[in-house]
Amino acid sequence: MDSPDYDRTQRIKADIDALIHTMRLHHRVVERRIDGMGVHHSQHRLLMRLSGLGRSASQKELADAMDVSPACVARMLKPMTAAGLVEKASGADGRCNEISVSAAGMQLVEDSRAVFRQIGEQMFEGLTEGELQTLGALLDKLKANLSNMDKGGMGEAVPDPVERS
Numbered sequence: 001m002d003s004p005d006y007d008r009t010q011r012i013k014a015d016i017d018a019l020i021h022t023m024r025l026h027h028r029v030v031e032r033r034i035d036g037m038g039v040h041h042s043q044h045r046l047l048m049r050l051s052g053l054g055r056s057a058s059q060k061e062l063a064d065a066m067d068v069s070p071a072c073v074a075r076m077l078k079p080m081t082a083a084g085l086v087e088k089a090s091g092a093d094g095r096c097n098e099i100s101v102s103a104a105g106m107q108l109v110e111d112s113r114a115v116f117r118q119i120g121e122q123m124f125e126g127l128t129e130g131e132l133q134t135l136g137a138l139l140d141k142l143k144a145n146l147s148n149m150d151k152g153g154m155g156e157a158v159p160d161p162v163e164r165s
Contacts, residue, residue, distance in 0.1 A: 026119070026123065029119055030115075030116070030119060033115045033119065034112060034115060037108055037111065037112070038083070038108075039080065039083075039085065039108070040076075042076055043076050043079070043080050043085075044108075044112065045066065046062060046066060046073065046076050046077075046080070047080065047085060047086070047101065047105055047108065047109060047112075048109060048112060049062065049065055049066055050062060050086070050099060050100070050101055051101045051105070051106065051109040053065075055100075056089070056098040056099055056100035057098065057099055057100075058097065058098060058099070059073045059074060059077070059097055059099060062099060077099065080105075083104075084102055084104045084105075085101070085102055085104055085105035085108060086099050086100065086101060086102055086105055087099070087100050087101075087102050
C-alpha cells in the first residue's frame with residue numbers, strides 16, 4: 001500500500017507538471033496572437049518591459065531587468081530602432097544610451113495589452129472571484145518558497161524518493 005508521503009510526492013509532481021504545461025500552453029497562445037505584430041517575441045518582451053517602467057532606461061538596466069546580456073539587448077534594439085518602435089538618446093553622462101518607447105511602439109504595447117487582457121479573461125473563464133483569490137494566494141506561496149530556495153534559504157535539494165533507481 002502507498003504511504004501518505006508517496007501520495008503527497010505524486011500529488012506535488014502532478015501539480016508541478018500541470019503548472020509547467022499550463023505555462024507552456026499560455027506561452028504558445030500568446031506567441032500565436034502576437035506573431036503578426038511584426039516583432040520577434042524577445043523584442044516584444046523588451047518593449048513591454050520598457051513600457052512597464054514608464055520612463056526611459058539604459059541598455060544595461062534593460063539587460064538586468066530581462067536577465068540577458070547588454071549585447072543581447074543591443075542586438076534586439078537595432079531592428080526595433082530601425083522600425084521606429086524605440087528611440088535612443090544620450091544619457092545624462094553622455095555615454096549611456098537611454099532607450100524609450102516611441103509613439104509607434106506605444107501603439108504596439110496598447111495592442112498587446114488588449115491581447116493579454118483577452119487571453120487572461122479566456123484563460124480564467126469559469127473561475128469565481130474566490131477561486132481567483134485562492135489561486136493567487138497559493139501561487140504567491142509557491143513563488144515565495146522558490147524565491148527563498150533561489151536565495152539559498154532552504155538548503156540543498158532533497159532527492160525525490162520516487163525518482164530514485
